[in-house]
Amino acid sequence: MSNHPASGVNFPGLPATELPWDRVTLSVVIPAYNETATVESLLRRVREVPLKLEVIVVDDGSTDGTRDLLEELEGELIDQLIFHEKNAGKGAALRTGFGRATGDVVVVQDADLEYDPYELPILLEPILSGRADAVYGSRFLGGPHRVLFFWHSVGNRLLTLLSNMFTDLNLTDMETGYKMVRTELLQSLPLSAYRFGIEPELTSRLAQAGARIYELPISYHGRSYAEGKKIGWKDGVSAFWSILRYNISPPRVPKWTPPSTDPWNEPDRIAAGSEGAAEPEIGSGSSDSGSPESRENS
Template sequence: MAGIASLEKPQVASKEKTLKISVIIPTMNEPAISKVVDDARQALRHFDTEIIVVDKSIDDTPRKAKKAGAIVVPQSDVGYGNAYAVGFSSVAHDADIVVMMDGDNTYDAYEIPMLIDPIVNGQADVCLGNRFARMEPGAMNARNRIGNQLITGVINTLYRLKLKDSQTGFRALRKTALDALEMTDDGMPFASEMIIDARKKSMRIVEVPITYRQRMGEAKLKAYKDGSLIFSLIIRMVRDYNPFAIFLTIGLILILGSLLSGSYVVYEWLTRGIITHLALTILSAMLFMGGIQVISFGLLADIIITALRVKR
């Protein structure tokens, strides 16, 4: 069963020379790309390494990346998720671990060995870097911090996880785990989709503390637009994988409404022995019966979806 753990002191693995690591970096006009690629190559110098830059720049980013030793793959479409889909399709067939990171120098490439260590040691299929553990001042504004924590809280609640940073862009996956994941979103919700699908497939998910620095270059995240898309994705995934969670929530809200509206009716009957608010009584009864029915429908839908999933 999938779980989430915080590994405060991961040790560098002993199988370094036998592993092939693929690092994917999506870029769009990144002034720091040379440093990011150089640091990643140096950090992984004891591994069999390939660095793939998926580029959609109009400046000299691809030239710098290629000069630093990266494989540059052009991105013809748009979107964060699409960039990684292009990168995943370019990974060598014999890769063991795939690392995802940004090209704006917010992540410390020298922490890649720490990020992949839980996978190397057989403790995880997916490892996420928790930016909040060692975040430099000014690296994330208050709006993005609150939005991240809100999205992470929703994912934790709906999927029974204990993540601290679900939106991190610094993560590593076992190649066999990556091949098993089914991700379709082209935009920023891709990051959440990966975690949700990994959880649904009972993969082991862990977090490690990482450094998070101020970016070099222009920010690509559109907080309000991307945040709303992420919440939309979460709702769709719950609908498709765990409809009972939605129906149960709605049903409980209806039942709570019936209890609140019916409390006066009950109070009046207990103290005066009569009921004068007939409309309120009917409303309370309808809300209560509606809540029970919604929960029942959710339970039935969950049974049907589970049965269909087992058939596959």
Template structure:
């Protein structure tokens, strides 16, 4: 069972909105839905839409508020419950467009899934029953209802309008490498926490390509199902026109070039997401550590799985992180990888570590311990999860003299010297098998950006250049006269196993009583 928030933007639909909303009550009979929330946003309609909504609400026992509270230009008009349904009626004080109305409705959404439903009669909510079923059975992140994939019924009209839709879908597919049949469909259903974590900026119909492209960049598991469609003519009130098509073309270009796909959050998801846009660099890192990986692997701080994908398959592979958005993406990888498990693991909390019989033979811990206050305790937790003959692969940023603004924005507590890392590993119960120097070419770039220019973000062009030039860097890196930006330590447990940090009564916090810090994705800090 799940729950569904239906987001309904309304503008000048006095003749159709009541029937459109009444159709939603077919969801009452869905065996997969335990609750339905309908959030209606009147986008400052100029006709009698407001009066129609008031009458509709009254017929369902919803109390309508006279001069309801107004916050940020949004008036609360009424809310109430009836059976499975919770109705919420809002009104924009000023017209803002479809995209803004969707953002207003989304802010109120509190169900597991959210879907956009227009206030006209072009789409029928009986298809939402089938859309919800896909989430339940396929572990989807998003499900689009396609008007062109062969629904039960489709009204035949506006051929040139369909050609425009197909062109926009083709171009969106080209920039995302996703094979959708209908990008412009209204019926886009998305897991609510995922949808809320995407920064939507479009106020009009450009919302459609924006949301599609950003979902693709977030590596969402997108499904399509055929739906029925009864499109209306312009004489019947259709609002989208050729000008919106031209705007959509520009939007496709704009959002293709942008990587603004995360809302600002406590985990620095947007910054770390940008760093992850260097797959060739990830491949380089994976190639360096792969010879030391066994068949029972725990990866700490997996991010969205860039390194994970390159190290599997294994007999057992557990990917972990503390960022709930990353965990959601990682779980999507498990559907067709039976050997892969995903769990929340905080390196500072020993009780959060997963266990396997005999212990893991490899723990991969890249760009993690520099984030936490108690790095010694973190390494002891890693030690406790290992088999006696296992290995820990630990990557840390080198060079305290390089510490600058980029380290601060990434949440680094420190940078290491080789001697400091060896001493730390020894205290944690390890002996050093190998110390590898990694990414010398990144050192001058880090010094320039973080120390000299004092930048607090990574330029997208810099990341693209890093990805483009990585094959060259791999060849010349050892010959460069710079100290490495990162050190990779391959560690083996010594015979005496120290107690795991955080295993006692105070396990929920680090040494200073604070929870563990954010975990980097599987990308070296090397922009």
């Protein structure tokens, strides 16, 4: 078996071993709200991923001690730590994190351990190989998953179907928490959702921009409500209205044109790599967490 980071996926004509894994930085945006039970374990698992990482955590007004715990982990596991004084919702936390990302590619990583960070290289490969601008990890394409909540599954599929009708996509899991997007593209999208409406909004904006979207199977380890799951039927109703809102009267979304040369294939990066220039330690990011700008209230 190949020993490259994404050995589970390969594309004809572009062996993954030849991809520039050492020249790309992945910004991992982690929204956190009352996640003391899981956030440290999640961060340690993220840091074990064999990629150059920028870890951005946005605490969305936690009241259970998550904020204090994150402050202790800053510098060791977190590159940028941002606080919302009041809970504003997942969408607001993600928009804050997206705006602070400086890596080449951004991925959303929930803090609850439902999604496995070890699968991040697999999601990154279609972007690195030049075939995708965004990659969704689908819970419905065959990956191992914990068996939970029949009606949640039905609701997710219905929302995905409705979204597909408007966007003319054939996604299987629009509501997935694993969404990975080129940073330049992501930061060009007009996003405004505050809560879980960010999922259909981001999908509609990517479709309106003409982005190339891939789906790959992922594992999923869902939580029960007793274990801390937060999303409920009211969020499903809200997502329904969000799909209508973000597709019926969309703002002007600039059409996306992939760059002629990806940033990780720019001559200066290639030269730096060939000359043995110092690179951020794989799996630890390039932290500037000691600067006052990297910790702020929002």
